[in-house]
């Protein structure tokens with residue numbers, strides 16, 4: 001029997017491109033796969049599972065006969081088109097922020113709450129934000145061990161988190177400044193060299209860090225900081241969890257990192273915490289500072305797990321741990337988590 005039919009909406013974007021790679025390399029559970037994007041991309045060819053597939057423009061008919069539709073498109077496109085897909089019988093797995101906090105839409109991380117896949121009154125399942133995903137798979141086993149009370153987070157987010165245009169912007173800026181060894185030594189000279197085209201960022205990324213990601217929300221918080229708070233609470237089922245986050249964009253192409261200060265209900269010990277991380281699915285412990293081994297984007301990019309290291313007990317609070325986590329924002333942070341959810345659905349559909 002042929003497997004279920006899958007649509008990949010947003011197949012030409014940063015997340016969609018990684019999705020096509022994953023569909024080619026993971027266990028093949030799908031029958032027909034349809035590639036969908038905007039009308040601008042209609043007719044383009046995409047390689048997937050060794051086949052050349054033609055991109056179709058998003059339209060209601062592309063969902064006819066589709067069992068599962070992955071949405072890797074901007075929020076407003078998902079908000080409009082996910083209900084169209086479900087009305088035509090597809091279950092939607094949405095990567096955007098459009099439905100994550102909807103009470104009738106589960107926010108699923110297969111390593112943490114896979115049972116929520118079956119609880120989908122709207123026929124939509126949401127994928128968490130990329131920074132939350134990198135961090136939460138590392139924090140969940142520690143929560144199971146010690147009972148989480150509070151998270152204080154600082155993110156170091158890669159430019160691909162802002163889509164393909166973010167990657168192009170950083171590379172263009174790096175090309176403009178290459179070889180100029182004076183840059184960065186005086187105020188304004190990096191801005192001048194980079195010019196006015198900042199892409200999706202509020203300031204130059206080359207030779208810089210920018211303490212801002214997302215849009216401005218109440219009381220000076222950014223939308224990315226609120227996502228970390230709200231999505232962590234929903235995924236862990238801890239509505240009162242205290243979360244304070246500062247989100248920072250750094251000149252890294254792919255791989256979001258998070259410095260985590262986690263406070264628990266009971267005393268912790270670093271070796272027990274390392275053991276919990278070692279035994280957890282979806283994470284890899286890389287924690288040997290004496291040997292120069294730390295979790296870093298240049299190593300984590302292109303890999304599936306969240307890399308965890310610098311794990312130590314707080315010097316001032318015996319109930320607190322500090323750690324550093326890095327994960328590929330386009331894989332576990334987006335396409336991989338979606339693929340894992342869709343595979344759970346494929347198993348359900350095959351029953």
Ligand SMILES: NC(=O)c1ccc[n+]([C@@H]2O[C@H](COP(=O)([O-])OP(=O)(O)OC[C@H]3O[C@@H](n4cnc5c(N)ncnc54)[C@H](OP(=O)(O)O)[C@@H]3O)[C@@H](O)[C@H]2O)c1
Nearest residue numbers: 010012013014015037038041072073096130161163164334
């Ligand atoms: N990048 C990350 O790390 C990350 C992580 C987690 C979640 N997400 C979320 O995943 C989604 C996709 O992000 P991305 O980074 O892949 O963005 P991207 O590189 O800008 O790609 C956007 C995709 O959406 C398609 N699209 C845009 N407008 C459309 C329309 N009106 N109709 C049909 N298709 C349309 C584009 O098609 P064309 O090529 O034809 O324009 C492209 O395939 C976003 O909601 C983002 O917030 C991203």
